[in-house]
Every structure is written in structure tokens, then in C-alpha cells.
Amino acid sequence: QVHLVQSGAEVKKPGASVKVSCETSGYTFTSYHITWVRQAPGQGLEWMGRISGYNGNTDYAQGLQGRITMTTDKSTSTAFMELKSLRSDDTAVYYCVRDSNYYDPREFWGQGTLVTVSS
């Protein structure tokens, strides 16, 4: 079965950085993109960006450009999302998502990681 297991909750101060991991299993990591989505408390979903599991190519939401970096480690089938210069409005649950592809329309979501930014 496909599983995405994310790292644990984080509490950060404004201006700091956070790096969330997403360990995947049960599928060929290099055949799919990983997308990152966040959800502020009581708010809607926000698309943050995605990374190719094949070659590491990234696409980021315009509003996060310059603060976000997505990477992968193919040896451990793990994706990472780093967000810098944190602000209070970055407080959210961060999800990683194994995207669908031409051959497999299913998506799989991680359990979510709560990142709290507070002084």
C-alpha cells in the first residue's frame, strides 16, 4: 500500500525556518510528483508547489517564491519542504500529496504536520 508519513509538529519563532519531511513507501518514487498543500487553522486549502520525484524539478506558488524550497532524497523516497522567514500567518497544517499520473489517477495524502509560528 502507498503510505506518506510526515515529520512531527513544529513550533518556530517568527523569522526562523522549518523543514518538513514526507517519507513515502509502496510505490515507485521517481514516477510521481509530490505536491505540498497547507491549511491555516479554520481556513481553506492552499497549493504551495510540487516537485518531480524523477528529476527534482520544482514549481512554486507565486506568493511563496523566494521563501520555499522543495527537495527530494531518492535513496530514501523522501520529500522535503523548507519554508524560511516564517511569519505568524504561516501557522498551518502542511500536507504532502503523492500526485496522480497518466497511469494511476489515485492521490495519497500524508497525515499532515502542524507548524506553529509564535513568539
Next chain:
Amino acid sequence: QSALTQPASVSGSPGQSITLSCTGSTSNVGSYNLVSWYQQHPGKAPKLMIYEATKRPPGISDRFSGSKSGNTASLTISGLQPEDEADYYCCSYAGGSTYVFGTGTVVSVL
């Protein structure tokens, strides 16, 4: 990219059909069939219900159907059941390898 516009809430009685709308623009919904719909129960991760505007992933009930006309996509839930009570989000490709979500709709089963 601004969020796609969804009604804040929609309600219906068990067994009824309801339709949720998702309005974008020619920059997103109107130009691509890459519209997805997600169901999210409280405290849970979202679940893909519809992809490419009209297609259902394996395991999704045929009570859920999607359509698109112009800049507006729609999700219809037929035979409404108590477990359908959840938040629903649309998501569209927005060009430039980016995507945008809708504002979300709370579905209540009366």
C-alpha cells in the same frame, strides 16, 4: 492567483441531490479540464473525489459527479447521505505549472 469562488455553504436532506459550484476565470477553470474536487472531514486530510473535471478515482461512489461549463465547474452529490457532510474544495490548474484551490463549501445534511 486568487482563490476560486465557491459558495460558503450548501445543505440538503438525506436522499436529495445538491450541486456545488466553483467559479474561476479564463486563466484557470475556463481554459483547462484539470479541475479536481476534494472532500475533507474535520481533522482529516482531504480526499480526491473527482479529477479532470468529470472523472472519479477508483473507489469513489458514483453518487459523486463532476461537470464544467465555461469558467464554472460543478460537483453534484446525488442521494445525499449523512456521511457526505464535510467541507468540499475545488482545485484547478492555473497555467505556468501552478494550481489554485477554491474557497471551500461546507455541506450540511439536514
